[in-house]
Amino acid sequence: MTDSLQISKSLREWVETTTHRTMRDQVRYVKSLGFSMPQFFILMQVYYKKQCGISDLSEHMEITAAAASQTVEKLVQSGLLDRAEDPNDRRAKQVTLSAKGRDLIERSIAERFRWVDKLTASLSTDKQKKVSEALDILTEAARTLEIENQTP
Amino acid sequence: MTDSLQISKSLREWVETTTHRTMRDQVRYVKSLGFSMPQFFILMQVYYKKQCGISDLSEHMEITAAAASQTVEKLVQSGLLDRAEDPNDRRAKQVTLSAKGRDLIERSIAERFRWVDKLTASLSTDKQKKVSEALDILTEAARTLEIENQTP
DNA sequence: CTTTTTAGTTAAGAGCGCTTAACTTTATAT
DNA sequence: ATATAAAGTTAAGCGCTCTTAACTAAAAAG
Secondary structure, three states, X not given: OOHHHHHHHHHHHHHHHHHHHHHHHHHHHHHHOOXXXXXXXXXXXXXXXXXXXXXXXXXXXXXOHHHHHHHHHHHHHOOOEEEEEOOOOOOOEEXXXXXXXXXXXXXXXXXXXXXXXXXXXXXXXXXXXXXXXXXXXXXXXXXXXXXXXXXX | OOHHHHHHHHHHHHHHHHHHHHHHHHHHHHHHOOXXXXXXXXXXXXXXXXXEOHHHHHHHHOOOHHHHHHHHHHHHHOOOEEEEEOOOOOOOEEEEEOHHHHHHXXXXXXXXXXXXXXXXXXXXXXXXXXXXXXXXHHHHHXXXXXXXXXXX
């Protein structure tokens, strides 16, 4: 078996394992807090972008601006999002996470990492080193690829 | 920085990258086919388990048997699932993927792997080898952990 | 300065997914 | 043999998300 076939197999298997695992955990956690997945995805997006307009969200989620506006309204009502007028463009809104919203997202990330940390702990020291190096290579490669895709 | 801190950081970053990426792609793909995420999760579960009862699904999804029954009914109507009586217990049903359902799931997996393969291709040969070894270590560790959790 | 475009909101209505409750049928326990 | 438990279905009802359509207000274009 060539290297490129081997790594493809290894990577596929690993991605399969993690996504299956983390998606399941994520869905359960969000549900246990009483939020829907669309709500959660919007919070996630605001978390990554720090600040969003309604139209940013509607584009990213691939829903209409009306739908985005309505869901944001609910999240503002729930105290998870803050919504302010953009000083540079008074038509636009600046949606940000409230303290409560940030807390929720960070807890969900921590939840996801409990499994990761368990996995880490189960490895011997030299295996840890090997794995660590390899993952940094991958993360870097993924980042590069993402950037290339954004500017084709 | 100790090895265990370093690997934890690397692993967290990598998991963060992949889940963010694959969840987004998955949601978009499923939606583009006109299916909901709950429907998709049920199909996924049947795909992994090969065969399921209604109660297996309701447990795994953490919904009532009524909800599972209703969603399965819709998926049977859509021709994605087959539902047969269990010959050993005539109360129970055996839910399996139809050819159409299996095709849908396998396409979604292939879709997810397009990114993985791009990533693979972007690495040099010696990096590929390093990464491949490391991922096998991780996949193995994850499997071991999963088994331990099932029998505590 | 008027016209057009852009950002967002609101309302009506359709479709899902979920729950509870009542029910049927089959298996298990006593 | 009878009572109880288990597997699944069905129906009513609620809340959510989404869409279209009509609207307001501000920015950009002409």
